[in-house]
Amino acid sequence: MRKFLRKLFTLALVVLVLSTALLAARFLAPISLARDTVEFTIPPGSSLRAAGREIAAAGAGIDPWVLLILARLTGVEASIKAGSYEIHRGITPLELLKKLTRGDFTQAEVTFIEGSTFRQIRQRLDAHPDLRHDTTGLPEAEIMRLLGAPGVAAEGSLFPDTYLFAKRSSDIELLARARRALERHLASEWQARAAGLPYREPYEALIMASIVEKETGRDEDRSLVAAVFVNRLRQGMPLQTDPTVIYGLGEGFDGNLRKRDLLADTPYNTYRRRGLPPTPIAMAGLASLQAALHPAPSDALYFVARGDGSSHFSRTLAEHNQAVMRYQKGGKP
Structure with missing residues (x-):
């Protein structure tokens, strides 16, 4: 009986080692990509399983369960960050998971130029291919309400600067950042007037x-x-x-x-x-x-x-x- 149990234990150990080796190989092997660069977006509130489906649908040859198991083993299942990403040939599932948990987004930028009017800024935002255009068609008063400044004139309400953002960010988020920047600079300069x-x-x-x-x-x-x-x-x-x-x-x-x-x-x-x-x-x-x-x-x-x-x-x-x-x-x- 003891001999049988030893054999059973040895077999189980071999199976465990082989399974671990196979999983490690799967986690560390490069993911096959349909193109040299694959871009995808993880919507806010997505589970890791849903994120895996988004990544696979974009052209990455990875089964969602691979990411799920790897995340559970490393304790980061609930740590992925919504945003736009891009991956390149040679990336492994482990590197992909690290990218998702760091929030290593693909960034775009837009510049608000001094002397521009609010209408010109809206035109610039509406024409930007990497933004989500949530303010299109909204009256200026409604945009200012969404920015937390109801009743404030839109003209001159933003600070000119170059703003970096994750692709597919909302234009209202970008406007809010420019609004906060103006409030911060105006308060500081007024204090030192x-x-x-x-x-x-x-x-x-x-x-x-x-x-x-x-x-x-x-x-x-x-x-x-x-x-x-x-x-x-x-x-x-x-x-x-x-x-x-x-x-x-x-x-x-x-x-x-x-x-x-x-x-x-x-x-x-x-x-x-x-x-x-x-x-x-x-x-x-x-x-x-x-x-x-x-x-x-x-x-x-x-x-x-x-x-x-x-x-x-x-x-x-x-x-x-x-x-x-x-x-x-x-x-x-």
């Missing part, structure tokens, strides 16, 4: 920053441009800035600003109405935020473009008129 500025709240500084963004042709002039508008606010003068007028004209603007446009009474016509417009007119970058909250020490009230990207700044209207004659009308000072 110069004394005596004519803003009642951070939002007014954001509006000013958007004007500075659209009016500045050269970085070195940014704080001087801000100083001109801050000085005008302090003295109760109209800002008289063309970009706000153009924004108020909307999509009807044909690229040629006419005298009748300067006379059109819209909330954004800073020739007709004193003070700041009701909302930002574009997305302001960090440099413009800093300029609006730290304008240069200057008593200039006017500036005119020189034609080379820079501006000439003047203290008086007479000086300004001379500069206009010199730089824009071909006359002599």
Whole structure:
């Protein structure tokens, strides 16, 4: 009887060793792929079994049970992360499982450019092939509600930057990140602002920053441009800035600003109405935020473009008129 039990134990041990070797070979052998690179997406809430089916359906020659057993053996069955992935020839089931538990996503990127309008940002997002377009067709007010800012104007509500994201991420997630980035930068810059500025709240500084963004042709002039508008606010003068007028004209603007446009009474016509417009007119970058909250020490009230990207700044209207004659009308000072 003992001899039989020893033989049975030995047989069981051999079977266990062979099974373990076979499993190890299966776990460490490269997965066959239909192509050099296979891409797949694991939806949120997917089980490992469902993830295995997604991977196999994408063109990877792996049985879902292989991943399931390997995950149970390593204790990571509930640790896979949703997102978009890509795998290449030579990857093993063990390496694939590590990728899924690390969240080693395939990343894409999108850049929000300073001075862009919210409409332009939406067009950029709608055209991006790697995003999930959940905001398409939604009104701006609904998008702002989804971003946790109901009643806040969409214009200027995002921070310009390059954002990396996992493929098939929702565009609303990306907008939320840009919204949080703006809130963080605005709060920080407002806290460190110069004394005596004519803003009642951070939002007014954001509006000013958007004007500075659209009016500045050269970085070195940014704080001087801000100083001109801050000085005008302090003295109760109209800002008289063309970009706000153009924004108020909307999509009807044909690229040629006419005298009748300067006379059109819209909330954004800073020739007709004193003070700041009701909302930002574009997305302001960090440099413009800093300029609006730290304008240069200057008593200039006017500036005119020189034609080379820079501006000439003047203290008086007479000086300004001379500069206009010199730089824009071909006359002599």
